[in-house]
Amino acid sequence: MVESNNKLQTLQPKAKVEQLNFYYGSTHVLKDVNMVVAKNVVTALIGPSGCGKTTLLRCFNRLHDLYPGNRYEGSILLDSAPTNILSRKVDPIELRMRIGMVFQRPNPFPKSIYENVAYGLRVRGISKQSIIDERVEQALQDAALWDEVKDRLKDMAFNLSGGQQQRLCIARALATNPELILFDEPTSALDPNATSSIEQLIGQLKQQVTILIVTHSMQQAARISDYTAFMYLGELVEFGATQSVFSSPKQERTADYVFGHIG
Amino acid sequence: MSGENLQELRANISWRKLLDAIFAIIGLLTILVAIITLLALIIRLAVDGTPRLSWQFFTSFPGRDPEEAGILSAWVGTSLVMLVTLVAAVPLGVASGIYLEEYAPKNWLSALIEVNVTNLAGVPSIIYGLLALGLFAEQLKLGESILTAGLTLALLVLPVVIVTTRESLRAIPNSIREAAYALGTTKWQMIWDHTLPYSMSGILTGVIIALARAIGETAPLITIGALTFIAFLPEPPIKSQFPFISFEWLQAPFTVMPIQMFNWVSRPEPEFQFNAAAAGVILIVMTLVMNGIAIYLRYRFRRGIKW
Numbered sequence: 001m002v003e004s005n006n007k008l009q010t011l012q013p014k015a016k017v018e019q020l021n022f023y024y025g026s027t028h029v030l031k032d033v034n035m036v037v038a039k040n041v042v043t044a045l046i047g048p049s050g051c052g053k054t055t056l057l058r059c060f061n062r063l064h065d066l067y068p069g070n071r072y073e074g075s076i077l078l079d080s081a082p083t084n085i086l087s088r089k090v091d092p093i094e095l096r097m098r099i100g101m102v103f104q105r106p107n108p109f110p111k112s113i114y115e116n117v118a119y120g121l122r123v124r125g126i127s128k129q130s131i132i133d134e135r136v137e138q139a140l141q142d143a144a145l146w147d148e149v150k151d152r153l154k155d156m157a158f159n160l161s162g163g164q165q166q167r168l169c170i171a172r173a174l175a176t177n178p179e180l181i182l183f184d185e186p187t188s189a190l191d192p193n194a195t196s197s198i199e200q201l202i203g204q205l206k207q208q209v210t211i212l213i214v215t216h217s218m219q220q221a222a223r224i225s226d227y228t229a230f231m232y233l234g235e236l237v238e239f240g241a242t243q244s245v246f247s248s249p250k251q252e253r254t255a256d257y258v259f260g261h262i263g
Numbered sequence: 264m265s266g267e268n269l270q271e272l273r274a275n276i277s278w279r280k281l282l283d284a285i286f287a288i289i290g291l292l293t294i295l296v297a298i299i300t301l302l303a304l305i306i307r308l309a310v311d312g313t314p315r316l317s318w319q320f321f322t323s324f325p326g327r328d329p330e331e332a333g334i335l336s337a338w339v340g341t342s343l344v345m346l347v348t349l350v351a352a353v354p355l356g357v358a359s360g361i362y363l364e365e366y367a368p369k370n371w372l373s374a375l376i377e378v379n380v381t382n383l384a385g386v387p388s389i390i391y392g393l394l395a396l397g398l399f400a401e402q403l404k405l406g407e408s409i410l411t412a413g414l415t416l417a418l419l420v421l422p423v424v425i426v427t428t429r430e431s432l433r434a435i436p437n438s439i440r441e442a443a444y445a446l447g448t449t450k451w452q453m454i455w456d457h458t459l460p461y462s463m464s465g466i467l468t469g470v471i472i473a474l475a476r477a478i479g480e481t482a483p484l485i486t487i488g489a490l491t492f493i494a495f496l497p498e499p500p501i502k503s504q505f506p507f508i509s510f511e512w513l514q515a516p517f518t519v520m521p522i523q524m525f526n527w528v529s530r531p532e533p534e535f536q537f538n539a540a541a542a543g544v545i546l547i548v549m550t551l552v553m554n555g556i557a558i559y560l561r562y563r564f565r566r567g568i569k570w
Contacts, residue, residue: 061445068368097447107438110461110568119456120446158568169442176446 011038014180014210015060019074020086022055022064029055033074033236035229037180042202042211044225044242046218048257051231053214057182060085060212061099062092078180097124100173100181100209105189106165108157108172113149116157116168120176135175142208143171144201163194170201174209181205183213187220199224218258222246230254305547312540320541324494325523329534334542336493337523340409341478341549343497343512344519347413348420348477353470356421360428360466365454377429384422391419392486400487407488409497410513415483420473427469431462464564471557475550481521491526493518520546 015037022030030052037043045053055064062085064070076085078098083090108116117136126132136153140146145167149160157168166186173181183202187195202211202224215221221228222242229239230249238245238254249255323333363380367373395415405411435458443453497515501508518526520542527539 063441063445066441066444093447093449095447096445101445103438103442103445105438107436107442109439109442109457119443122456123446123448123452172442172446 011041013037014039014079015085015212016077016082017056017074018077020056020059020076021073022052022059023071023073024055025069029234030059031234033231035236035239037210037212038227039210040206040208041226042206042213042224043227043229044221045212045214045229045231046221046257047231047237049216050233052234053231054184056231057184057212057214060180060182061096061101062086063101065092097176098179100176100178102166102169102173102181102183102186104185106162106169108160108165108168110156110158112154113157113160113168114153117171117175120172124176136171139171139175140168142174142205143167144197144204145171161194163190163197166190166194166198167201170198170205174205178209180210180212183211183215185214185216188216195220218246230257232257308540308543308547311537312542312544315537315541316544320538325492325526326494329532329538332527332535332538334520334523334545336496337518337520337542338545339496340489340493340517341519343409344412344416344484344517345474345478347410347513348416349470349474351414351417352420352424352473355417356424356470356473357428357466359421360425360432361454361459363425364429364432365450365458380422380425384426387482388419388480389482389486391415392483394418395483396487406514407490407516408514409517411487412484412489412517412519415487416477416480419480419483420477423473423476424466424469427472428462428466431465431469432458434465435461461568464561467560467564468557471553471560475553475557478549478553479521479546481519481525484519484522489522490516490518491522520549 013036017033017035017037020030020033021028033056035043045056047053058064059072059076064072072086074086077083078085078095083095085095109119111119114136117139118132121132121135126135137146137150140149145164148164149155149168157165160168166189170181170186186202187198190198199220202213205211206226213221213225225242227240228242228245230237230245230251230253232253238249238251240250245254246258249258255261319331320333321338322335323331324335325337326332359380363373363377367376392415395411395418399405399411399414400407405414439457439461440453443457448456493516497512497517498509500510500512524539524542524546527535527542
């Protein structure tokens with residue numbers, strides 16, 4: 001079903017999804033999903049709403065474990081010495097410390113800008129002020145927010161604009177040097193200017209971290225991603241280099257979606 | 264639209280507007296009746312009571328002479344009983360609220376517990392008095408003491424603390440919890456660093472409202488055997504000799520403000536009525552101060568938090 005892309009095989013995989021099935025109660029939400037998330041590139045998940053793209057994303061840090069009635073089958077293998085993310089034996093806390101996440105709506109903590117970024121470090125028990133200062137500054141710089149907030153780190157995060165709050169959330173995820181960052185429609189609550197600054201940021205970040213992004217906008221996927229997976233009704237319909245998925249889709253349903261006949 | 268239809272339309276509008284105005288007037292009258300009654304009572308109390316307020320009133324024990332009688336044992340008793348109530352009800356109530364809201368699985372059992380906790384808030388206070396008489400005073404042999412009284416009132420206000428804790432936790436959007444979990448926190452880290460501090464304003468408000476209710480309770484304390492006349496103070500909690508702290512006061516007999524008031528009101532001499540009014544004024548001021556603190560704390564902790 002999924003045509004392997006030649007270049008994709010030459011890239012180092014960060015995570016491999018194999019025969020993933022996900023159930024919510026008796027609803028079969030994800031059906032036999034197979035895909036590869038390559039290292040240091042941006043992989044986008046697109047599809048109409050309800051297709052399961054966010055559900056798939058939230059499997060990567062086992063966020064579904066927080067709610068009852070969920071069941072995973074199959075595997076997501078992280079790294080070459082594989083950890084099966086979905087295995088009961090793997091502690092979701094360990095995964096969440098290795099894999100960062102940025103949510104649909106900016107959700108900073110009602111604390112200062114500084115404390116928001118420092119929190120991930122404090123969870124790890126890092127308490128040395130100089131280390132925290134340094135990592136907070138680095139993360140804010142990587143999130144292209146440092147220049148705007150360096151003089152008011154003690155201000156409440158809620159005083160920032162929506163776009164700044166979302167970049168703060170990115171900085172919060174970056175501060176602990178994650179291997180993979182999951183973005184769940186990070187710009188859907190933002191205005192066009194804020195959206196474009198986040199998109200630029202994602203383009204820069206892939207140098208240092210692998211990115212998996214769910215997006216509601218095909219244009220966004222086309223602009224920022226290297227690989228695109230198109231999902232429809234819980235199935236992964238097509239997966240390949242973004243360019244080829246958008247210009248010459250191999251599946252009829254993909255073509256219908258990217259050319260605007262459905263969704 | 265023809266002229267006749269338009270006339271009909273306007274008549275209909277003015278009729279509906281009239282109904283609207285009538286309801287507004289009825290509503291206003293009802294609320295005025297309530298407020299005026301309450302104000303009249305408070306003003307009457309203040310007029311009767313304030314002349315009696317003096318330093319001597321706070322530092323004297325009750326006695327046979329209304330001019331020399333005071334509320335020393337009553338306000339000390341009330342303060343100590345409230346202290347026990349606070350120490351017992353807050354940890355128990357907040358911990359139960361956290362468990363029920365954040366940890367307990369959402370099934371029929373937790374639903375049953377929730378319904379029961381809510382209903383407990385409506386049980387008449389004298390029932391708690393009977394329970395406490397049997398349990399604390401008799402079974403646990405705590406006697407007719409400050410400890411028994413504090414624990415009784417703690418039981419009485421526990422449902423209020425539990426319910427407000429749960430409601431404050433529930434008001435925090437789930438996105439905040441997910442943000443914390445996504446950074447790899449355990450449940451307890453998430454609660455201690457986030458949901459608990461962010462709900463602090465609500466919890467504190469609930470605690471103070473609960474104490475304001477407890478401070479005026481009379482029936483359960485009479486049931487467990489509070490004295491109506493007492494002319495000595497419990498042992499002080501701090502002593503000059505080692506080990507400097509003493510818990511003997513917990514076993515002391517006691518009276519509280521509303522019981523002292525009740526005692527004076529039932530005296531035949533009219534002079535005692537003024538003492539009762541003065542004690543009433545102080546009780547109202549205590550309650551108002553507590554509510555004021557609650558409002559301030561709510562404002563203080565809510566600063567910078569919006570959702």
